[in-house]
Amino acid sequence: MNNPWLSLSQRIALYKTEAEMDLKTLWRTPGFILPCLAFPVLFYLLFGVMLSKGQHAEYLLVSYAAFGVMGPALFNFGANVATERAQGWLTLKQISPAPIGSWLFGKTLSCLLLALLIILLLFVCAGAIAGVRLYTSQWLQLAGVLLLGTIPFCLLGLTLGLTLSAKSAPATINLIYLPLAFLGGLWLPLQLLPSALQQLALVLPSYHLGQLGYAVIGKDRGEPFWVNVAVLVLYSLIFIWLATRRFRAQSQDRR
Amino acid sequence: MTISKTSGLSLAAVAALSAFFLLLPEPKPPTNSFVLGPVQVFDGHQVLPERQYIEVRQGFIHSISKQRPDTEAPVVDSQNPDGSPQWLIPGLIDAHVHSWGNAQQQQLSFGVTSAIDLFSAVAQLPERKTSRDDITQAQQSDLWSAGTLVTAPKGHGTQYGMHIPVFNAPDEADAFVAARKAEGSDFIKIVYQSERAIYKSMPSISRNSLQAVIAAAHRQQLKAVVHIAEQASAMDAVEAGADGLVHSFFDSRINDRLLQALKRHDVFVIPTMTVYEAAVRGVSAQQVLLDQTALDLPVAARAALSSSRNPRIPAALYQNLIDNTRAMHQAGIRLLAGTDAPNAGTYHGLSMVLELTLLQEAGLSLLEALHCATAAPAQAFDLPKRGRIAVGQRADFLLMPRLQQPTDLLSAQVFKNGQRVDINRHPPQRPAVKAGALADFSHSDQPLQGAAFAASSDQMMQGKSSASLTLQPQNSPASLQVNGKLVPGAAYPWAGVAWSAAADYQQGLDFSAISRLQFQVRGSAGTYRLLAFSEGNQRPAEVSFAVTADWQPLEISLSQLSGIDPSRLSMLVWTANPTPQAHDFTLELAEIKLLANSGQ
Numbered sequence: 001m002n003n004p005w006l007s008l009s010q011r012i013a014l015y016k017t018e019a020e021m022d023l024k025t026l027w028r029t030p031g032f033i034l035p036c037l038a039f040p041v042l043f044y045l046l047f048g049v050m051l052s053k054g055q056h057a058e059y060l061l062v063s064y065a066a067f068g069v070m071g072p073a074l075f076n077f078g079a080n081v082a083t084e085r086a087q088g089w090l091t092l093k094q095i096s097p098a099p100i101g102s103w104l105f106g107k108t109l110s111c112l113l114l115a116l117l118i119i120l121l122l123f124v125c126a127g128a129i130a131g132v133r134l135y136t137s138q139w140l141q142l143a144g145v146l147l148l149g150t151i152p153f154c155l156l157g158l159t160l161g162l163t164l165s166a167k168s169a170p171a172t173i174n175l176i177y178l179p180l181a182f183l184g185g186l187w188l189p190l191q192l193l194p195s196a197l198q199q200l201a202l203v204l205p206s207y208h209l210g211q212l213g214y215a216v217i218g219k220d221r222g223e224p225f226w227v228n229v230a231v232l233v234l235y236s237l238i239f240i241w242l243a244t245r246r247f248r249a250q251s252q253d254r255r
Numbered sequence: 256m257t258i259s260k261t262s263g264l265s266l267a268a269v270a271a272l273s274a275f276f277l278l279l280p281e282p283k284p285p286t287n288s289f290v291l292g293p294v295q296v297f298d299g300h301q302v303l304p305e306r307q308y309i310e311v312r313q314g315f316i317h318s319i320s321k322q323r324p325d326t327e328a329p330v331v332d333s334q335n336p337d338g339s340p341q342w343l344i345p346g347l348i349d350a351h352v353h354s355w356g357n358a359q360q361q362q363l364s365f366g367v368t369s370a371i372d373l374f375s376a377v378a379q380l381p382e383r384k385t386s387r388d389d390i391t392q393a394q395q396s397d398l399w400s401a402g403t404l405v406t407a408p409k410g411h412g413t414q415y416g417m418h419i420p421v422f423n424a425p426d427e428a429d430a431f432v433a434a435r436k437a438e439g440s441d442f443i444k445i446v447y448q449s450e451r452a453i454y455k456s457m458p459s460i461s462r463n464s465l466q467a468v469i470a471a472a473h474r475q476q477l478k479a480v481v482h483i484a485e486q487a488s489a490m491d492a493v494e495a496g497a498d499g500l501v502h503s504f505f506d507s508r509i510n511d512r513l514l515q516a517l518k519r520h521d522v523f524v525i526p527t528m529t530v531y532e533a534a535v536r537g538v539s540a541q542q543v544l545l546d547q548t549a550l551d552l553p554v555a556a557r558a559a560l561s562s563s564r565n566p567r568i569p570a571a572l573y574q575n576l577i578d579n580t581r582a583m584h585q586a587g588i589r590l591l592a593g594t595d596a597p598n599a600g601t602y603h604g605l606s607m608v609l610e611l612t613l614l615q616e617a618g619l620s621l622l623e624a625l626h627c628a629t630a631a632p633a634q635a636f637d638l639p640k641r642g643r644i645a646v647g648q649r650a651d652f653l654l655m656p657r658l659q660q661p662t663d664l665l666s667a668q669v670f671k672n673g674q675r676v677d678i679n680r681h682p683p684q685r686p687a688v689k690a691g692a693l694a695d696f697s698h699s700d701q702p703l704q705g706a707a708f709a710a711s712s713d714q715m716m717q718g719k720s721s722a723s724l725t726l727q728p729q730n731s732p733a734s735l736q737v738n739g740k741l742v743p744g745a746a747y748p749w750a751g752v753a754w755s756a757a758a759d760y761q762q763g764l765d766f767s768a769i770s771r772l773q774f775q776v777r778g779s780a781g782t783y784r785l786l787a788f789s790e791g792n793q794r795p796a797e798v799s800f801a802v803t804a805d806w807q808p809l810e811i812s813l814s815q816l817s818g819i820d821p822s823r824l825s826m827l828v829w830t831a832n833p834t835p836q837a838h839d840f841t842l843e844l845a846e847i848k849l850l851a852n853s854g855q
């Protein structure tokens with residue numbers, strides 16, 4: 001897998017090509033992009049603006065933005081990797097001399113781009129329609145926290161994509177995505193859930209991503225931020241380990 | 256070439272993103288810097304000898320001087336039309352409230368800029384801390400809270416349907432206090448009733464436990480205050496080392512021994528005259544507020560303040576409370592003004608006007624009473640930078656055209672953190688119900704208006720009664736049947752069927768256009784009650800009615816439902832009446848209708 005004969009500029013070119021290709025793929029599947037973008041925005045407009053009459057617009061902006069950025073991370077990685085695996089595309093990548101990092105880089109970049117689009121769209125809705133007023137530093141922090149916070153979910157998506165079959169992936173990922181968001185307190189404030197579920201939330205990455213976001217607007221539950229960060233880092237490490245195992249198993253299978 | 260194209264593109268993207276973030280709307284900079292004066296100042300302790308100028312910078316009082324400070328800051332007009340100076344007093348501090356929902360907004364709208372919460376849900380604690388540290392907010396009062404109180408199993412505090420940890424034995428004290436501190440309690444509140452109390456209301460922790468909890472609180476640098484309701488319990492609490500008593504008592508005249516002990520240990524007392532007066536004597540709210548037609552009081556406030564006297568307590572006992580308060584004041588014991596809102600007969604914020612009036616009735620001057628409502632509670636509970644008009648304090652104050660009587664507070668301009676509060680005392684209107692059927696039981700037990708019919712019983716408050724609903728669409732008339740069992744023993748026993756206006760029980764519907772409620776009823780013979788609740792008012796209006804085994808029509812005039820706000824009616828409950836023994840019952844309701852005023 002290590003290719004000593006590739007020069008640095010060749011490597012960079014490969015990373016660029018992969019990124020371009022993945023973005024092109026994304027661009028050519030509006031059936032995937034549009035729901036990804038529309039879901040959190042519609043949810044926000046419905047619950048954050050219309051139903052709550054804008055009373056909790058700020059809080060729900062964080063909720064649905066966190067919910068929104070989890071989507072592309074899980075689906076673009078999960079479902080697409082499972083499909084590419086089924087099509088033999090991953091096998092091709094594994095035996096080609098191109099560094100596998102370039103493939104991951106392309107996927108991560110398109111995830112982040114989608115996440116950024118979702119964030120920007122929600123920010124426009126929040127600022128223009130819901131009357132949310134935040135300091136520029138807060139808007140930036142929120143975007144930053146959410147973008148970085150997608151990384152553990154990208155890794156979870158990757159693990160799932162390397163594990164699930166192409167057919168079962170979308171359904172299974174939904175089964176993980178939606179409860180993760182709900183139990184993490186991203187649909188309803190956690191206080192409204194039964195106390196057993198509130199305890200459960202503490203071990204979910206979605207809860208900790210949400211808390212980091214709420215902290216920006218001073219509406220978190222008061223844990224020190226490094227606890228949230230530590231949990232997310234821990235999850236990332238676990239998923240890296242799991243994904244690496246799956247990835248190696250794939251290569252083994254072929255031999 | 257390609258490189259430069261890419262970098263050009265990325266540069267454009269970065270520029271577009273920066274522009275985007277710069278264009279996102281920012282909060283308006285708070286206008287919390289200004290000069291106010293010349294004003295007469297009551298600083299929380301005394302009236303300052305001369306007229307003063309107050310300079311506020313970024314929400315804090317920056318200077319107080321006889322000369323107008325030389326600054327660019329805008330000047331807030333503080334003169335009456337006749338040229339006389341207005342009064343400036345510190346924002347009020349209510350030293351005994353239970354805060355949830357929009358209580359803090361309500362308090363602020365009546366000039367209560369800080370409050371001491373003596374038991375409410377712990378989930379709200381972190382947000383309250385964030386809010387009170389925020390020097391830019393002017394939407395709500397600042398709150399310090401006891402969080403969960405310390406009480407015995409089935410003791411006072413457990414009857415509200417909120418699951419709370421209870422205290423069993425003295426050796427739990429350190430862990431119990433530590434748990435409260437971890438949840439965010441700012442101090443410890445203990446519910447205690449002495450073994451020597453004649454009328455035992457509910458189980459209480461023991462005297463040893465009381466001592467242990469207070470000692471544990473002090474070891475963990477928290478103040479410990481005690482809920483008592485009689486002289487014997489007060490004595491025990493003082494001897495156990497309590498920092499304060501959150502109620503006074505009217506079971507007897509205070510004796511010298513207790514007075515000396517209070518003085519020696521420098522214990523403060525929150526007499527909560529308002530809530531006692533409403534329950535025992537029940538005249539002040541009417542005289543001071545409700546009869547004053549010039550006051551524009553919200554309907555909800557009128558409903559909350561209208562008579563809630565407990566007929567089982569002799570009204571004459573209230574004199575004991577007056578005498579005790581007077582004796583404590585004369586002995587130099589620290590008194591704090593606290594209302595115990597939102598209990599029966601009180602309304603957040605507005606009740607402070609009553610508390611001050613009642614303190615005056617007990618012999619305090621208006622300024623002494625105001626001291627009990629400003630500097631005294633801030634000092635007793637160590638509230639930082641609040642309760643006084645002095646340099647370095649938060650700019651929480653009231654600007655008043657005159658200062659002669661407590662009702663003058665109602666015409667004050669309220670400043671919170673140096674911002675003028677946009678006062679709106681009238682809560683938002685609720686949607687109106689329409690005259691006509693409330694339900695069609697031949698199709699569904701879902702009401703045509705409102706959220707739901709549901710079986711309801713005191714089980715949610717740890718009672719033992721029960722109820723279940725069956726829809727009987729084939730009956731004539733189609734009905735909703737309750738099978739229930741009413742078991743006495745709970746504080747407020749009930750079992751029956753409840754109609755709720757909204758799914759969260761918090762919001763009501765506007766019944767102002769409705770004059771009468773009509774329904775058919777039959778069931779196990781006996782007396783039943785209709786309870787009507789309005790928003791934020793735990794105490795329902797009640798009407799009794801008799802039921803027989805045969806269908807009979809009943810009509811209840813909404814004017815019979817006194818003490819609630821019909822423009823925010825949140826729940827109707829049809830319940831069996833408690834009897835000395837547990838009993839099973841069946842009750843059937845049909846053709847529930849609302850009739851409009853004009854009698855169409």
